[in-house]
Amino acid sequence: MTHAPFSSLQTLSAAELSNLEQLGFQYMTEIQQQALPPALAQQDIIGQAKTGSGKTAAFGIPLLHKLNQRFFAVQALILCPTRELASQVAEDVRKLARFQANIKVVVLSGGVGIGPQIASLEHGAHVIVGTPGRIKDHLRKGTLDISQVQTLVLDEADRMLDMGFRDDIEHIVGHTPAERHTMLFSATYPANIEQLSRQMQRKPVRISVESVHQSSSIQQRLIICPRNQKPELLIKAIQHFVVEHAVIFCNTKLEVEEVAQRLRMEGYTSLALHGDLEQRDRDEIFVRFKNNSAHFLVATDVAARGLDVDELPVVINYDLPHEREVYTHRIGRTGRAGSTGLAISLAHDKDSFKIAAINALQGMDMHEYPPEKLCRKPSKVTKPNMVTLSLAAGRKDKLRPGDILGALTNDGGIPGSSVGKIDVLEFTAYVAVERSCARQALEHLRTGKIKNKSIKVRRV
The missing domain is CATH 3.40.50.300 (P-loop containing nucleotide triphosphate hydrolases)
Incomplete structure (x- = not known):
């Protein structure tokens, strides 16, 4: 068109x-x-x-x-x-x-x-x-x-x-x-x-609007394995495909917590998002992930509504969803605006009817990837490039992104190139800064003023 x-x-x-x-x-x-x-x-x-x-x-x-x-x-x-x-x-x-x-x-x-x-x-x-x-x-x-x-x-x-x-x-x-x-x-x-x-x-x-994604923009990899091997194969897939930033979808809150904890044990910064969290915690999780301050966001479908990341390289289905349209909705978060994306799905033998339904909707088969081909690549996990700082003021205090940027970069501050995404919410604001200068940025905001006011700031 x-x-x-x-x-x-x-x-x-x-x-x-x-x-x-x-x-x-x-x-x-x-x-x-x-x-x-x-x-x-x-x-x-x-x-x-x-x-x-x-x-x-x-x-x-x-x-x-x-x-x-x-x-x-x-x-x-x-x-x-x-x-x-x-x-x-x-x-x-x-x-x-x-x-x-x-x-x-x-x-x-x-x-x-x-x-x-x-x-x-x-x-x-x-x-x-x-x-x-x-x-x-x-x-x-x-x-x-x-x-x-x-x-x-x-x-x-x-x-x-x-x-x-x-x-x-x-x-x-x-x-x-x-x-x-x-x-x-x-x-x-x-x-x-x-x-x-x-x-x-x-x-x-x-x-x-056609909801089926073009195969050229999203590579789909299906890994079929016994249910009890999924945690280990998730780690193997992450290391095999060199995944550093992704949303991982689970069907239950319990699995969200279990998967997030397993990833943390492997050294990854992993955030769990589900409906039981307080709103402030949910806000911080969204912002941290969008700011590239975390490797993975593990979430249920309902909790992830509203997450809009411009450049998300990978989506992982730890569980296949119960409805085939939800699969399309999940993987549509990657491969946007002409870029290529990767969708990895873990499934077990009893998921054959879900796989058939998804393939029928797409008019194409997901590419099955044998689990034995996945190879662990033991290496030290590098920390995310960015760190998120939280300020105890927001739109209600007439705070604007430019005010925060100015406060970070004025006399003795950090370079503007080291400042990432700035989110100003109703009563709180978040700013991403490069990890290498996070301590300097935090101290500079704590000792300085924004719009002639001292504002509490902390590292999230």
Whole structure:
């Protein structure tokens, strides 16, 4: 498919196009090319697209295009399954909204205190991004008014239904006007998604972007072995294929902890991510992995929602998922933007039906790799290149990435080239620095000031 430039969309203003170009958006992805024309014409959309397809811009651009910045009421509501995804979507929408002045985007999700959210809502908001449970809490308390919503977005709707949010979603939608623009996006199209669409949309335009990955972009390696040999063969595969940075998917929380612990015993920095963690811990785990401060992130599917890493070289399936579409969703996190990726899957004899289903969906067979060919390469594990520092201040304190960069690199600081990704969250900020100068960076921040204030900082 030939990708058209954003400039071919006649409804976008020069300011919008300029902002998109500054964000690196020149040509539309497939989902954007199919969804934007009808969405900008206010037609309801039901779209199927994989992770990393550009769907946030596909609904974010039409949502902002319709926004009246002088009308200080909630005009758009975006529902997401997890806090991490809500935060990521909100950040993307803020970037897309830079061409307009004073657009306020507020995140409402669980895992954090509701008090600061209520205070934020008292100052008004144009766009709300949140999880169904917390949005429902605000509606019950009367702290959120969505009666003026013009655009409703359900992002990763299949996961919200899997997580049991159906009743909450219906309750929330009941508080929005019947005459609204509704866009629903889902990685899969089970029957309950069709039912949800019929219930909430009017003559939606159905869009499906090919979810099967090109074999040329992702190499798939299938290792079949007895179940009790999987821990050892995981280590062998990591060393054989020289894997230094990867997401490892498990089907249960118990396996997540066991696999992460086994990797630590081998000397790897390994992070375990599942639903039982406190929100602060989850935030730090996401940031550390994205900052290249850890070798591996071991996670369940639900916990990993919202993880968006630009360059992820490898995905490992310690367990094959129960649904074949989930396999496609998992491995779609690698091999993006023209780069090549590697997907390694461990399976046992009783997984033959899962393997057959995945192969049928892809229209091709996963390449089976004999376990006896895997050779351990005993060597000292090198530590990750980056270290993450945490600052006890965030967006609520008017902290910006530039403030942190300036504080790190001013008199007696570290070189700007040694500073990596900077994430400013609501009440916390994280910055990645090269390991070789981590101690100097930590001391420089501790003894210095940011925006004329002393801010507590620690190594994560």
